[in-house]
Amino acid sequence: MPRILTALLTLVIGIAALMPSTGGHSALLGLDKVAHLLAFAGLVIPMTLAQPRRWPLIFALALAYGGLIEIVQPSVGRSAEWADFAADGLGAAMGIGLALSLRRRLTNFR
Numbered sequence: 001m002p003r004i005l006t007a008l009l010t011l012v013i014g015i016a017a018l019m020p021s022t023g024g025h026s027a028l029l030g031l032d033k034v035a036h037l038l039a040f041a042g043l044v045i046p047m048t049l050a051q052p053r054r055w056p057l058i059f060a061l062a063l064a065y066g067g068l069i070e071i072v073q074p075s076v077g078r079s080a081e082w083a084d085f086a087a088d089g090l091g092a093a094m095g096i097g098l099a100l101s102l103r104r105r106l107t108n109f110r
Helices: 002-018 033-049 052-078 082-109
Strands: none
Touching: 002 033, 002 052, 033 052, 033 082, 052 082
């Protein structure tokens, strides 16, 4: 189940990140970075919960995916931003930290 959920989240993030831009900037400029952070936190949680010892690989793959998205975005009329990539990485790190903490608490609870 974690693999399926991760695959679906990967697909949703990819579609959202590669849809053509509407052009204008939002009045809430930081909201885009928050969306990146939350998306990548959510992306890594299922697999980190399922395979906590593989968190370095999970983090590396999430970071590579975020980088790939930023590389591809200019070809679909969107701009690549280092700040988006940084938000992806921070979100992945936070998601892994949250998942490891949650797993540790659930293990100690039993």
